[in-house]
Amino acid sequence: MTVTAEVLAAVVGGPVRALERLKGGYSREMWSFDADVDGQERPLILCADLTTGVVGSADSLGREAEAELLAGLHGAGLPVPGVLTSGGAGSPLGRPFLVMDRVPGTASVGPLLRDPHHLARRDALGAQLATVLAAVHAVDLPDVVGPLPPPDEVAPREVARWARALDSVPDARTPAVRAAQCWLDTHLPPPPERVALVHGDYRTGNLIYGSEGFRAVLDWEMAHAGDPLEDSAYAALSCWRLGTGLVGGLVPVTRWVDLYGRAAGRPVDGAAWEFWSVLGAVKMVALTRRVLDLLGPGGERDLLRRLAAQLDDDLRDAGSSRTSAAASLQ
Structure with missing residues (x-):
């Protein structure tokens, strides 16, 4: 399913703006966007599985499990993004995904x-x-x-x-x-x-x-x-x-x-x-x-x-x- 602001709004529960696809890896699509969450603007990142992902299911966590891991690590004070939500193949996106906070900075080497x-x-x-x-x-x-x-x-x-x-x-x-x-x-x-x-x-x-x-x-x-x-x-x-x-x-x-x-x-x-x-x-x-x-x-x-x-x-x-x-x- 195509990622649109309307679909994402249904996922995060609020209006979505500034939706932009980022260069990602070979297993997931990455999208940057802003959303109104609980009355406040929140900068976010969507990670959504590709159907032709390189990292196979036997080699990796699913997106919901990854979201659970991130939430636990974030709560323990580790430097990882906070997580807003996640879902499986039956989600509005039609594939597994997680939505996490967009941390300012760059990962470029x-x-x-x-x-x-x-x-x-x-x-x-x-x-x-x-x-x-x-x-x-x-x-x-x-x-x-x-x-x-x-x-x-x-x-x-x-x-x-x-x-x-x-x-x-x-x-x-x-x-x-x-x-x-x-x-x-x-x-x-x-x-x-x-x-x-x-x-x-x-x-x-x-x-x-x-x-x-x-x-x-x-x-x-x-x-x-x-x-x-x-x-x-x-x-x-x-x-x-x-x-x-x-x-x-x-x-x-x-x-x-x-x-x-x-x-x-x-x-x-x-x-x-x-x-x-x-x-x-x-x-x-x-x-x-x-x-x-x-x-x-x-x-x-x-x-x-x-x-x-x-x-x-x-x-x-x-x-x-x-x-x-x-x-x-x-």
């Missing part, structure tokens, strides 16, 4: 790489990125992300989850990916000390920021219970270094590991962190290949093809060189 104000504060922003992530991992695990898995099942479960995801895109299983999967099977990390809430897609680009720093964490659709090192390692994947060699364009990898360890209050196990780095790259291969199957020819497809090739290169050394890299983080 460009200013982080060019603006002198942000460039001068790279280390401080990296420290804030780590502090926010550690705070996410410290919250009580919400029931909405599912039953608490035994710690020793966390890593095997995620390996199996992304092996199934690769089954839907068979051409993604290049020799490098197959070697990485074998490496993962033989390098399972020790169980985490604590099974935590994992964001699943934590990186610059999924956080709103302003002149003072990061304000809100977005895109919780892949949140789940797991090892907190999964998020820390994923944020440092080469594809999120934005051509700078720096995590999120902010700090070197070794500095990021140190910042996260300090924020979390415990040192990072280098071998475990490397395991989650490899699995994060495998995960990105599956997601990137799904997108490539949906896109037609053009600049965006070419960009993603280069990303897929880069990920393949990252995975090619899934054996001894990765063991050495893990040791360097100890």
Whole structure:
């Protein structure tokens, strides 16, 4: 169903103005609008599922569950948008959706790489990125992300989850990916000390920021219970270094590991962190290949093809060189 001001008014219970479609990801449409809610103007964002979403239902929360998670985290004081409402496929929108507060600022990574104000504060922003992530991992695990898995099942479960995801895109299983999967099977990390809430897609680009720093964490659709090192390692994947060699364009990898360890209050196990780095790259291969199957020819497809090739290169050394890299983080 087409998103219109009239349809949205029925969803939020008040007149809607300034409706504008935003550039979103490959799983959801994003719309910005203002609405009268309880007699006050409220700036809002609509997130509505696409029928051809890249993140499958087996890999993500539904929009109503995501809304419940956001509401709980917001109530606990975490930097996430407040939620107004949500609904399923039977809603006036005809598909699952959530409506949340529009946090002022931007999620664009460009200013982080060019603006002198942000460039001068790279280390401080990296420290804030780590502090926010550690705070996410410290919250009580919400029931909405599912039953608490035994710690020793966390890593095997995620390996199996992304092996199934690769089954839907068979051409993604290049020799490098197959070697990485074998490496993962033989390098399972020790169980985490604590099974935590994992964001699943934590990186610059999924956080709103302003002149003072990061304000809100977005895109919780892949949140789940797991090892907190999964998020820390994923944020440092080469594809999120934005051509700078720096995590999120902010700090070197070794500095990021140190910042996260300090924020979390415990040192990072280098071998475990490397395991989650490899699995994060495998995960990105599956997601990137799904997108490539949906896109037609053009600049965006070419960009993603280069990303897929880069990920393949990252995975090619899934054996001894990765063991050495893990040791360097100890």
